[in-house]
Amino acid sequence: MKIVLTGVAGFIGACTAGRLLDQGHEVTGLDNLNDYYDPQLKRDRLSLLFDRKGFQFVEQDVADSDALLELTSAEAPDRFLHLAAQAGVRYSLENPRAYVNANLVGFANVLEACRQNRVAYLVYASSSSVYGNNPKVPFSEHDAVDHPLSLYAASKRANELMAHSYAHLYELPVTGLRFFTVYGPWGRPDMAPVKFARSIVRGEPIPVFNRGNHQRDFTYIDDIVDGVVRVTCDRPVSAELAQKAGDDPALSAAPFRIYNIGNGKPVQLMDFIATLEKHLGRKAQMEMLPVQAGDVLETWADCSDLERDYGYKPGTSLDEGIAHFVRWFREYYN
Numbered sequence: 001m002k003i004v005l006t007g008v009a010g011f012i013g014a015c016t017a018g019r020l021l022d023q024g025h026e027v028t029g030l031d032n033l034n035d036y037y038d039p040q041l042k043r044d045r046l047s048l049l050f051d052r053k054g055f056q057f058v059e060q061d062v063a064d065s066d067a068l069l070e071l072t073s074a075e076a077p078d079r080f081l082h083l084a085a086q087a088g089v090r091y092s093l094e095n096p097r098a099y100v101n102a103n104l105v106g107f108a109n110v111l112e113a114c115r116q117n118r119v120a121y122l123v124y125a126s127s128s129s130v131y132g133n134n135p136k137v138p139f140s141e142h143d144a145v146d147h148p149l150s151l152y153a154a155s156k157r158a159n160e161l162m163a164h165s166y167a168h169l170y171e172l173p174v175t176g177l178r179f180f181t182v183y184g185p186w187g188r189p190d191m192a193p194v195k196f197a198r199s200i201v202r203g204e205p206i207p208v209f210n211r212g213n214h215q216r217d218f219t220y221i222d223d224i225v226d227g228v229v230r231v232t233c234d235r236p237v238s239a240e241l242a243q244k245a246g247d248d249p250a251l252s253a254a255p256f257r258i259y260n261i262g263n264g265k266p267v268q269l270m271d272f273i274a275t276l277e278k279h280l281g282r283k284a285q286m287e288m289l290p291v292q293a294g295d296v297l298e299t300w301a302d303c304s305d306l307e308r309d310y311g312y313k314p315g316t317s318l319d320e321g322i323a324h325f326v327r328w329f330r331e332y333y334n
Helices: 011-022 039-047 065-075 096-116 151-170 192-202 221-233 269-280 304-310 318-333
Strands: 002-006 026-031 055-059 079-082 122-127 174-179 205-208 256-261 285-288
Touching: 002 011, 002 065, 011 026, 011 039, 011 221, 026 039, 026 065, 065 096, 079 096, 079 221, 096 122, 096 151, 122 151, 122 221, 151 174, 151 256, 174 221, 192 205, 192 269, 192 318, 205 269, 221 256, 221 304, 256 304, 269 318
Parallel strands: 002 026, 002 079, 026 055, 079 122, 122 174, 174 256, 205 285
Antiparallel strands: none
């Protein structure tokens, strides 16, 4: 199978590309290698893919509509996996324009590229951030999500609505995956595991927002990749019967689906820090701070739909996952 994968130099993108290549698929990976965080980490991830059979890399921005149309036409992929995005809730408070360009304009270009080139199936990254501070837990795809707390979350919810319109108007099969907090080797340096680990080994205080009263559905990267590959390589989604879809946000009379993809076992932030301390062999200095604007207090994924339809079942414990992460962290950052 031939697959175009955007955001291939990213954390999830690079790991997913590797798994797809392991299975014998051809992957054309796109990434603009921007400097939101150290581009060298992105290049180092790519270095693990460059010599792999079936892989090619194109340095390109999804916000460039003409280039994306041309590439999609030339490649004629069987699947389009769109993982590129401007990530980060807190950064969206500082630089909202980046989210408009990457997440809104870029996604519109992806939809058009798939429509005009009759791509058989589009799978794209959404986010658990769309749930905001939904008081009902665990979070379900069948819940309404109309009150995002950050522009990042709003852009991801907008992607879901845009995708549905294309599924309805042009019968483009499309599935969105709401990622919960992903961690593991090759993780982003702006996320808690790398930031906390770096501060702990340096003996520097780590900022603990909401004084540690957060819960996150931490999910190990290998489990996430397993789910992404299952959804991407399976048959395209089909339309639900109109009477079955009804007003359910997760269903549609168009070929459209949304799935949570997480661990289903929320972890207290303080327990996460304690597990990092255990495997690093050092105690953390903590600076207790109030809640930050845009932060969600709790995430908890109900992944029963993804398990039912694709057999997704994460199996990596937090202790095992952090052990793998720390091993990589020590080696990569010396």
